[in-house]
Amino acid sequence: MDWVDKRERVKRHIVHNILEITRFTPTSNPVKIVVLGASDKRYIEIHRNIFREVIKMDPEMTTFDIDTHHLAGEEGIVQHDVTKPFPSSFDIVFSHSLLKFIEPERQVAVLRNSHNSLKTNGLAMHILHCVDTPRRWQYKVDADKMVSKLAEENIPCKKIVLDIDNGTEVLVTQKGR
Numbered sequence: 015m016d017w018v019d020k021r022e023r024v025k026r027h028i029v030h031n032i033l034e035i036t037r038f039t040p041t042s043n044p045v046k047i048v049v050l051g052a053s054d055k056r057y058i059e060i061h062r063n064i065f066r067e068v069i070k071m072d073p074e075m076t077t078f079d080i081d082t083h084h085l086a087g088e089e090g091i092v093q094h095d096v097t098k099p100f101p102s103s104f105d106i107v108f109s110h111s112l113l114k115f116i117e118p119e120r121q122v123a124v125l126r127n128s129h130n131s132l133k134t135n136g137l138a139m140h141i142l143h144c145v146d147t148p149r150r151w152q153y154k155v156d157a158d159k160m161v162s163k164l165a166e167e168n169i170p171c172k173k174i175v176l177d178i179d180n181g182t183e184v185l186v187t188q189k190g191r
């Protein structure tokens with residue numbers, strides 16, 4: 015089993031848990047989902063399959079990435095820097111191990127932009143595997159600090175801790191009716 019296969023299992027497990035805990039139920043058709051950053055082409059189909067399985071309908075998938083060359087030929091790829099406001103709105107925003115690639119002072123913008131792009135009843139989930147010590151080229155992500163910063167902007171954000179993959183934290187915001 016290679017790294018991408020392992021990640022698929024972890025992603026599936028986390029997405030199932032978060033949608034259950036937040037009691038997310040789709041109210042749009044199609045359900046519009048955006049993934050923030052994908053380092054490998056194979057993730058595009060994996061993300062679609064996981065969400066199709068969980069929401070039990072065919073989602074309309076978009077992937078934003080600052081660099082799209084490695085994703086050429088895949089469906090729904092949009093070049094976009096997610097520290098900038100999103101160009102459209104979504105039912106679900108999903109990021110997995112993205113924030114550690116963003117400088118700490120710009121990390122909160124990703125959460126703010128995600129939340130602001132949500133449609134009514136929408137859900138944004140940002141998966142952090144913060145138990146890992148960041149590598150030399152990665153940044154630390156302080157989940158509690160981000161929750162406080164968002165609270166100052168009246169964006170309620172919850173940190174959900176899951177016993178998956180040696181400890182996973184997920185930052186979640188939801189858009190009320």
Ligand SMILES: C[S@@+](CC[C@H](N)C(=O)[O-])C[C@H]1O[C@@H](n2cnc3c(N)ncnc32)[C@H](O)[C@@H]1O
Pocket residue numbers: 021050051052053054057078079080081094095096097110111112115116
């Ligand atoms: C999200 S991650 C790693 C994902 C991880 N391998 C997984 O399990 O899905 C890395 C990707 O994020 C992209 N990225 C980094 N900074 C970004 C930004 N500011 N806006 C959009 N994409 C970004 C990179 O180009 C890269 O393709």
